[in-house]
Amino acid sequence: MTDTPQPTEQASIGAALGRISSGIFILTTGAGPKATGMLASFIKQVSFHPPMVMAAVRQGRPILTRLRESGAFAVNICHKQNGKLVAHFAKGFALDEPAFEGIPHEPAVTGVPVLPEALAYLDCVVRQEVTAGDHILFLGEVVAGSLTSEGEPMIRIRKNGFDY
Secondary structure (H helix, E strand, O other): OOOOOOHHHHHHHHHHHHOOOEEOEEEEEOOHHHOEEEEEOOEEEEEOOOOEEEEEEEOOOOHHHHHHHHOEEEEEEOEOOOHHHHHHHHOOOOOOOOOOOOOOOEEOOOOOEEOOOOOEEEEEEEEEEEEEOOEEEEEEEEEEEEEOOOOOEOEEOOOOOOOO
């Protein structure tokens, strides 16, 4: 067992963790009036066969309820011109708040909303849920997806790996 890192070690670990690049995504789930979404950065492909992705959601986020109810989610991959879309979903939504007001969206194969303005989307069925520290990992099998436009994906490098 290792000792707890000292403050200078903690800062060094945070700086190193922050250099792990991530994309900027909008995670959507639910359907109809129960549809919701959030800005996400902890998304990763984890399997080729079957194609699977992992979406990490911080414990306590309202979207967890809808993810568990629906058993499905979509990863909407943002491109560099999606600033307005990113800002909309960055504010977060309570369960009873309409997350898609004024935002073009359509149902994917699973029924969850996908955003045609995004660069691409992956429609996923939840296959497993795993607690990982202060986050819940949802492992989703990709059942549909599409490249919806051309452009460069939005990438983010954090200054500190202990916060978004």
